[in-house]
Amino acid sequence: MTQTLTIARPDDWHLHLRDGAMLRAVLPESARHFARAIIMPNLMPPVVTGAEAADYRARILSALPDGMTFDPLMTLYLTEDTDPEDMAAAHASGLIKAVKLYPAGATTNSASGVRDFEKVRAVLEKMAEIGLPLCVHGEVTDSEIDIFDREAVFIDRVLDPIRRATPGLRVVMEHITTRDGVEYVKSHDRDLGATITTHHLVINRNHILVGGIKPHYYCLPVAKREEHRLALRAAATGGDARFFLGTDSAPHTDANKETACGCAGCFTATNTLSILAQVFEDEGALDRLEGFTSRHGPAFYGLPVNDTTVTLTRGDAVRYPRKIITGEGEVTVFDPGFPLYWSVET
Ligand SMILES: NC(=O)N[C@@H](CC(=O)O)C(=O)O
Numbered sequence: 360m361t362q363t364l365t366i367a368r369p370d371d372w373h374l375h376l377r378d379g380a381m382l383r384a385v386l387p388e389s390a391r392h393f394a395r396a397i398i399m400p401n402l403m404p405p406v407v408t409g410a411e412a413a414d415y416r417a418r419i420l421s422a423l424p425d426g427m428t429f430d431p432l433m434t435l436y437l438t439e440d441t442d443p444e445d446m447a448a449a450h451a452s453g454l455i456k457a458v459k460l461y462p463a464g465a466t467t468n469s470a471s472g473v474r475d476f477e478k479v480r481a482v483l484e485k486m487a488e489i490g491l492p493l494c495v496h497g498e499v500t501d502s503e504i505d506i507f508d509r510e511a512v513f514i515d516r517v518l519d520p521i522r523r524a525t526p527g528l529r530v531v532m533e534h535i536t537t538r539d540g541v542e543y544v545k546s547h548d549r550d551l552g553a554t555i556t557t558h559h560l561v562i563n564r565n566h567i568l569v570g571g572i573k574p575h576y577y578c579l580p581v582a583k584r585e586e587h588r589l590a591l592r593a594a595a596t597g598g599d600a601r602f603f604l605g606t607d608s609a610p611h612t613d614a615n616k617e618t619a620c621g622c623a624g625c626f627t628a629t630n631t632l633s634i635l636a637q638v639f640e641d642e643g644a645l646d647r648l649e650g651f652t653s654r655h656g657p658a659f660y661g662l663p664v665n666d667t668t669v670t671l672t673r674g675d676a677v678r679y680p681r682k683i684i685t686g687e688g689e690v691t692v693f694d695p696g697f698p699l700y701w702s703v704e705t
Pocket residue numbers: 375401466467496577578579580607609610623624625
């Protein structure tokens with residue numbers, strides 16, 4: 360018997376589209392299945408002002424192939440020099456839906472991020488006042504902190520103090536990777552949500568390191584122990600509206616991944632929905648897939664659920680290309696390590 364599942368069209372609440380030739384190659388991979396996405400601003404140079412976000416949005420829309428629709432929800436990259444008035448105007452016009460905090464040095468293109476959190480106090484207060492969410496890459500950058508502990512330490516030393524000091528600030532903990540992250544979200548019932556990636560539901564740190572180093576499984580925050588992956592799976596499939604999908608699909612060319620100092624990021628846009636359907640089936644939670652991919656995110660951001668749908672069909676194994684070709688070089692598609700049986704019709 361063929362099994363089918365029709366859900367409201369998904370959105371991606373954390374996506375890297377890059378620019379130029381890479382943008383043109385990866386955008387259709389997301390637009391095929393997703394209606395909207397929160398677009399990460401970590402370009403070189405970063406998207407800091409409202410005018411830069413408007414220009415970037417126009418470049419995204421002009422890269423969209425004929426016949427495809429997609430609504431890029433723009434963000435600003437928070438720097439110590441961000442102008443609260445420019446930010447508020449970009450929010451009031453409907454252009455931006457969030458501001459992104461990168462601790463300086465935490466991840467790809469984060470050098471312009473925040474070192475001294477006192478310097479962004481006025482911006483954060485303005486955001487709390489106008490209801491503009493802060494999306495957070497939650498890792499400390501102190502060199503003495505072990506890379507596997509950086510998320511938990513960030514929650515204690517940075518995130519919790521910021522939230523206490525800024526009542527009403529709405530925060531999305533992006534790409535959480537730990538039980539600590541899940542528990543922090545669950546213990547606060549106001550103004551807090553978290554995105555979970557597809558790959559962190561599938562891999563733990565053994566997948567990166569056992570039997571040879573796998574550069575295409577290296578991303579930040581780095582995948583943790585199995586107990587953390589299981590906590591993420593329980594959170595994603597448990598129906599709690601504070602958790603929603605942000606794929607963090609982050610394309611880097613194979614040349615930049617398969618090298619002595621490889622870039623961080625997994626490219627998952629192409630096969631994310633097939634992988635997620637399998638994960639939710641394995642957890643006996645197919646009825647909760649729509650909440651995670653299509654309902655909880657809009658609820659957090661105060662946006663309507665999409666009125667179009669996608670239909671997933673369980674059948675013979677579905678094959679996706681191993682790589683996509685871009686004008687900058689090949690980009691490897693994330694390999695979940697298990698066969699996929701759910702195909703997506705739109
Ligand atoms: N997740 C990653 O490993 N990489 C992202 C940056 C980020 O989201 O931290 C990228 O821009 O490549």
